[in-house]
Amino acid sequence: MDTITEEKKTKDAEDFMPIMGTDYIELYVSNSKQAAYYYQTAFGFEAHAYAGLETGLKDRESYVVIQDKVRVVLTSPLKSGTEIGEHIDKHGDGVKVIALWVDDATQAYNEAVNRGAKSYMEPREEKDDHGKGVRSGIHIYGDTVHIFVERKDYNGTFLPGYRKWDSGVESKPIGLKYIDHMVGNVELGQMNEWVKFYQDVLGFKQILSFDDKDISTKYTALMSKVMSNGNGRIKFPINEPAAGIKKSQVDEYLEFYQGSGVQHVAVATDNIIKTIAELRSRGIEFLNIPDTYYYELEDRVGEIEEKTATLRELGILVDRDDEGYLLQIFTKPIQPRPTMFFEIIQRKGATSFGKGNFKALFEAIEREQELRGTL
Numbered sequence: 001m002d003t004i005t006e007e008k009k010t011k012d013a014e015d016f017m018p019i020m021g022t023d024y025i026e027l028y029v030s031n032s033k034q035a036a037y038y039y040q041t042a043f044g045f046e047a048h049a050y051a052g053l054e055t056g057l058k059d060r061e062s063y064v065v066i067q068d069k070v071r072v073v074l075t076s077p078l079k080s081g082t083e084i085g086e087h088i089d090k091h092g093d094g095v096k097v098i099a100l101w102v103d104d105a106t107q108a109y110n111e112a113v114n115r116g117a118k119s120y121m122e123p124r125e126e127k128d129d130h131g132k133g134v135r136s137g138i139h140i141y142g143d144t145v146h147i148f149v150e151r152k153d154y155n156g157t158f159l160p161g162y163r164k165w166d167s168g169v170e171s172k173p174i175g176l177k178y179i180d181h182m183v184g185n186v187e188l189g190q191m192n193e194w195v196k197f198y199q200d201v202l203g204f205k206q207i208l209s210f211d212d213k214d215i216s217t218k219y220t221a222l223m224s225k226v227m228s229n230g231n232g233r234i235k236f237p238i239n240e241p242a243a244g245i246k247k248s249q250v251d252e253y254l255e256f257y258q259g260s261g262v263q264h265v266a267v268a269t270d271n272i273i274k275t276i277a278e279l280r281s282r283g284i285e286f287l288n289i290p291d292t293y294y295y296e297l298e299d300r301v302g303e304i305e306e307k308t309a310t311l312r313e314l315g316i317l318v319d320r321d322d323e324g325y326l327l328q329i330f331t332k333p334i335q336p337r338p339t340m341f342f343e344i345i346q347r348k349g350a351t352s353f354g355k356g357n358f359k360a361l362f363e364a365i366e367r368e369q370e371l372r373g374t375l
């Protein structure tokens, strides 16, 4: 066999699960109607699609909001005793679905299941006047799932079964562009299992690893490995708690979420100063960063385009790697339980995740934990 064929064979083997990007995330929430209003007014999403009683559903209602490439589906049950209701009772509001955009949802499902994934939803063709879509799904950590979405033969609003939704809310986008990465918190000892799952079942590669020496403060520690798909559009850091003097933020998450789940969704912006100034003016709360963080900033990251005073005023963090720098900030949890939060990130060359900020960040989280009495 010649070299070219051999190379092609290797490449094909690696590409058994081509994923074009994140299609949407779906949160199960206790009041989808009010949550949709929050995403529109606070985070600047636009009303996009709706499915519920009026579209023939009996047990649930979903609102879809969008901003550039970010699509969020907010779903609530319409009656008791549903899987959605049980999910909310156990976990509180949280991410149920990380949907992945694929060319062939049947093939993606078969590949994944053949490689050991547990089925969540067999390939299902959905049709309406605007074409057809195919979706299928597999389980991941906790009660979270991946849904494969095939939409090449669909040209209606969102997906079959949904109708266009005009909320009447005048939303003002804040510059959110796409989902940069999504972080899962898993239970002690499970990180490597999930790393293996993403390698074996979905063909991901591990691109980074942090141990408790990288990510620890006086009290808490965690370990993290970052998984990425072939084209690099999907990045999933996976965290597990490490032993510390007090309870780590991952432990706190696992306790309140009652198991593994999505800890944060990082959304990219191309102007973080504008985005955060706008979010702060709309009442979104962020982790407080001590002034001392900014005293050493220039020494640590070198020259950057943004003024330190502006970053300090807005609480934006900066880190540098070999390729450039990044700016990032973290919201406080967005629901009553101290579980899921958002990160807003702007990359200026850097491809990493802000390792240099971990310490400052975790100390900030610990101050919040202290106030909650959960440290």
Ligand code: FE2
Binding pocket: 181, 183, 264, 266, 343, 353
């Ligand atoms: Fe992150």
